[in-house]
Amino acid sequence: MNRLRLVLVDTEGSINLGMILRLAANFSVKEIYLVSSRQYDQEEVKKYAVRADYLYDSLIRVSSIDDALAGCDIKVCTTAKSSEEDVLRSTISSAKLPELLSEYGSACLVFGRESTGLTREELSKCDITSAIPTSSEYPSLNLTNAVAIYLYELLSRNGELARELKVAQRDELEGAIAVFSQIAAEVMRDTNKITRAERAFRKMIYASSTTRTEVRIITHVLRRALRRIKLSKGIL
Amino acid sequence: MNRLRLVLVDTEGSINLGMILRLAANFSVKEIYLVSSRQYDQEEVKKYAVRADYLYDSLIRVSSIDDALAGCDIKVCTTAKSSEEDVLRSTISSAKLPELLSEYGSACLVFGRESTGLTREELSKCDITSAIPTSSEYPSLNLTNAVAIYLYELLSRNGELARELKVAQRDELEGAIAVFSQIAAEVMRDTNKITRAERAFRKMIYASSTTRTEVRIITHVLRRALRRIKLSKGIL
Numbered sequence: 001m002n003r004l005r006l007v008l009v010d011t012e013g014s015i016n017l018g019m020i021l022r023l024a025a026n027f028s029v030k031e032i033y034l035v036s037s038r039q040y041d042q043e044e045v046k047k048y049a050v051r052a053d054y055l056y057d058s059l060i061r062v063s064s065i066d067d068a069l070a071g072c073d074i075k076v077c078t079t080a081k082s083s084e085e086d087v088l089r090s091t092i093s094s095a096k097l098p099e100l101l102s103e104y105g106s107a108c109l110v111f112g113r114e115s116t117g118l119t120r121e122e123l124s125k126c127d128i129t130s131a132i133p134t135s136s137e138y139p140s141l142n143l144t145n146a147v148a149i150y151l152y153e154l155l156s157r158n159g160e161l162a163r164e165l166k167v168a169q170r171d172e173l174e175g176a177i178a179v180f181s182q183i184a185a186e187v188m189r190d191t192n193k194i195t196r197a198e199r200a201f202r203k204m205i206y207a208s209s210t211t212r213t214e215v216r217i218i219t220h221v222l223r224r225a226l227r228r229i230k231l232s233k234g235i236l
Numbered sequence: 237m238n239r240l241r242l243v244l245v246d247t248e249g250s251i252n253l254g255m256i257l258r259l260a261a262n263f264s265v266k267e268i269y270l271v272s273s274r275q276y277d278q279e280e281v282k283k284y285a286v287r288a289d290y291l292y293d294s295l296i297r298v299s300s301i302d303d304a305l306a307g308c309d310i311k312v313c314t315t316a317k318s319s320e321e322d323v324l325r326s327t328i329s330s331a332k333l334p335e336l337l338s339e340y341g342s343a344c345l346v347f348g349r350e351s352t353g354l355t356r357e358e359l360s361k362c363d364i365t366s367a368i369p370t371s372s373e374y375p376s377l378n379l380t381n382a383v384a385i386y387l388y389e390l391l392s393r394n395g396e397l398a399r400e401l402k403v404a405q406r407d408e409l410e411g412a413i414a415v416f417s418q419i420a421a422e423v424m425r426d427t428n429k430i431t432r433a434e435r436a437f438r439k440m441i442y443a444s445s446t447t448r449t450e451v452r453i454i455t456h457v458l459r460r461a462l463r464r465i466k467l468s469k470g471i472l
Contacts, residue, residue: 015251023381025374051374084401084447091401092445095393133392138261138287141384145259148381149388156369157331157389180457187460197457200450208443214436221416221433224423225461232468 003106004154005031007068009122011143012114014041018048019144021059025052027151033060033068065110065122072108073170074101074206077118077126078150080140087199088123091131092207094153100128101154103167103209109150114143124199127206168215176215177202179222186229237334239342240390241267243304245358247379248350250277254284255380257295261288263387263397269296269304301346301358308344310337313354313362314386316376324359327367330389336364337390345386350379404451412451413438415458422465 006029011017017040024032032055046053062068069075076097083089092100101107110126112118123129132141132149141149177198184197205215242265247253253276260268268291282289298304305311312333319325328336337343346362348354359365368377368385377385391397413434420433441451 019378019381022374022378026370026377026381028371028373048378050378051376082401085449087450087453090447090450093393094388132388133397134262135264135397137264138258140287141262142255142258142284142286142380144378145255145262145381145384148377148384152330152368152385152388153393157329183461184457187457187464193453197453200453201457204440204444204446204450204454207445208440210440214439217429217433217436218440221420221423221437225419225465228423228465228468229461232464 001101001104001107001154003031004029004151005033005068005072005106005108006147006151007033007035007065007108007110009065009068009110009118010036010038010113011111012038013143014044015048016114016143018045018050018053020147021045021049021055022052023144023148023151024055025049027155029151029155031060032058033062035062035065035068037063065125069108069110069125071106073104073106074128075108075110075126076101077110077123077129078112078146079117079123079129079131080134080146081117082131087196087203088120089129090200090203091129094130094132094150097130097150098154098158100207100209104170107154109154111143111147124195128203167209168212172212172215172219173205173210176205176219176222179219179226183222183226183229186226186233237310237337237340237343237390239267240265241269241304241308241342241344242383242387243269243271243301243344243346245271245301245304245346245354246274246349247272247347248274249379250280251284252350252379254281254286254289256383257281257285257291258288259380259384259387260291261285263391265387265391267296268294269298271298271301271304273299301361305344305346305361307342309340309342310364311344311346311362312337313346313359313365314348314382315353315359315365315367316370316382317353318367324356325365327365330366330368330386333366333386334390334394343390345390347379347383401445401447403445404448408448408451408455409441409446412441412455412458415455415462419458419462419465422462422469 082091181198318327416437417434
C-alpha cells in the first residue's frame with residue numbers, strides 16, 4: 001500500500017474529530033475524508049488536534065460515502081462486531097491487514113459513528129471488514145483509540161513484508177465479481193441471497209491477494225459457466 | 237509475560253483517565269496503578285469510561301512510583317522522545333516489546349503526564365524505555381492513544397485476545413473446490429487449463445480465511461451453476 005485514505009463517516013464528537021486530526025499528523029496521513037453534514041465545534045476540534053489544528057482546513061468534506069471511497073484500490077470498513085454468520089461482519093484482524101494491504105496501491109480505511117458504527121449499507125460498500133481483537137466482554141473501543149491502533153498497525157509498526165507477486169488490478173477483480181454475480185442471479189431468485197453471495201465472493205477474491213493470472217483464469221471459467229447457463233435458459 | 241500492570245503517573249485529565257479505564261476493559265487489563273494525589277472529576281472520568289466506569293473503584297492509588305513498580309519482573313517506561321545520546325531515551329520500539337516481554341513473568345508499563353511525560357528520575361526507575369514509531373514532525377501522541385497502541389501491541393494483536401473467526405473446515409473448502417473443478421471440466425476441454433483453474437480457485441479459498449457461512453454460500457451458487465450446465469448438456 002502506497003497511499004492510505006482515512007474515511008470518517010458521520011463522526012459525532014468534536015473532541016474525537018480533533019484527536020483524530022492529531023493522529024493523522026502523528027502518523028503522516030495525507031488524506032482525510034469526512035462524510036458528514038454535521039456542524040462541529042471548531043474551537044474544540046482544534047483544541048484537541050493540538051499542534052495538528054491546521055489539518056482542520058484540509059479535511060475533505062463530502063456528502064456521500066461513495067464520494068469518499070472513489071478511486072481506492074481496496075476499501076476496508078471497520079467494526080467492533082464480528083460474526084461468522086454475517087458476510088458483512090466476517091472480519092479480518094487488524095494485525096493481518098498490513099500484509100494484505102501491501103498488495104494494493106491505495107487503501108481506504110473507513111470508521112463509523114461513535115454510537116452505532118457503520119450501517120449495513122455502508123459496510124456493503126467496502127470489500128472487506130476488519131476488527132481489532134478485544135475482550136469479548138467489552139469489545140467496543142473509543143473511536144480515536146481504534147483509529148490510533150489501525151494507523152499504528154498500518155503505517156508505523158512494521159518494516160515492509162516483501163512479497164514478489166503483484167496482485168490484480170481493481171478492475172480485473174471487479175470483472176470476476178461481476179461475472180460471478182451474474183451467475184448467482186441466474187441460478188438463484190432471492191435478491192438477498194444473490195447479494196450475500198456476491199459479497200462472499202468479493203471478500204474471498206480481495207482477501208486472498210489474487211494475482212492477475214489467477215483472476216484471469218477464474219474469470220475465464222466463470223464466463224464460460226455463465227454462457228452455458230444462459231444458452232440453456234431458453235431450452236430448459 | 238503473564239501479567240501486565242498499567243502504571244499511570246500523575247495523569248492530568250479526567251477525560252483521559254476515563255478513556256484509559258475503558259481501554260483497560262477493552263483489553264482485559266487487571267491491574268491499574270495511579271501515582272497521583274490529584275482530585276479528578278469523578279463524573280467525567282466515569283462518563284468517558286462508559287461501560288468500564290466500575291473500574292474507577294478498583295484503581296490502585298499510590299503516592300510514589302516505587303510503590304507502583306514493586307514486584308514487576310520488568311519495568312518499561314514510555315516516552316515520545318527518543319535519543320541516541322541519552323541512555324534514558326535510548327528507546328525500544330513498541331513493536332519489539334512483545335517478544336522481549338515474553339521472557340518475563342510480569343511487566344509494568346508506565347505512562348507519564350500529558351504535558352511533560354515522565355521525569356528523568358521516573359525514567360531512571362524503569363529497566364527500559366519504549367517509544368511508538370511516529371512522524372518526526374509531530375511525535376507526541378495523545379496519552380490515551382499511546383495507551384491504546386501499547387495495549388493492542390502487548391495484549392491483543394498477537395493472539396491473546398484474538399478470537400479469530402473460525403474458518404471453514406477443510407472438507408467444506410474441498411467441497412467447494414470439487415464443484416468448481418466440475419464446472420471447469422464442463423466448460424473447458426484442455427486438462428491443463430482445468431488443473432490450473434482448480435489451483436487458482438483452491439488458492440483463493442484457502443488464502444482468504446473463508447468462514448463456514450461464506451463457503452456454504454459460494455458452494456451453493458456453484459452447485460446450482462453446475463446443475464444448470466449439466467442439464468443443458470444433452471440438449472445443446
